[in-house]
Amino acid sequence: MKNLAIALVDRPGTLAEMTDALDRAGVRIEGGGVFVVDGCGVGHFLVKDVSSARRALLAANIQVLSERDVVIPRLNQSVGGQFSHFMRRMADAGINIEVLYTDRHSQVVIVVDDIEASLAVNRAWDIEQDMLWSLFNDGLH
Structure with missing residues (x-):
């Protein structure tokens, strides 16, 4: 899956036009968000079929600004502090978080300046996390 950054005009109906274009192309939006700053809209959307999404958006005269790989960390929502701990690890590694949103499964989706790191x-x-889960399960037996 990849994050597509999309330029969106700040007016009623722009988002409907974009989602209609993707829907007609059979592209499912897995997650995302839209932000308007100083009258300029930018959408960030997680899609599996990037090629079809690009074609559909271009055909609808909607500009794709970028296509980026994402990181989707496995966070245990029932354990407090997991998000904070993961963000600290990213910061300690010198990784800049550029975009963050959730997908349709409530997973955190992150676009960064250094995908490999x-x-x-x-x-x-x-x-x-696997080791901690294993220790926890072993303690139950």
Whole structure:
């Protein structure tokens, strides 16, 4: 999956036009958000079929600003502080968070300035979480 940054005119109906174009092309929006700053709208949307999304948006005269890989950390929502701990790890690795939103499964989706470093942080996080989960399960037996 990738994040598409999309230029959106700040007027009623722009988002409907964009989602209609993607819907007609059979592209499902997996997550995202829209932000308007000083009259300029930018949407960030998570999609699986990037090629179809690009074609549909271009056909609808909607500008795709960028296509970026994302990091989707596995956070245990029932454990307090997980988001904070993961953000600290990203900061300690010198990774700048450029965009953050949630997907349709309530997972955090992150666009960063250094995808390779962030994927390394995410892999280490996953390994640690698996070890903690294993220790927790072993303690129950």
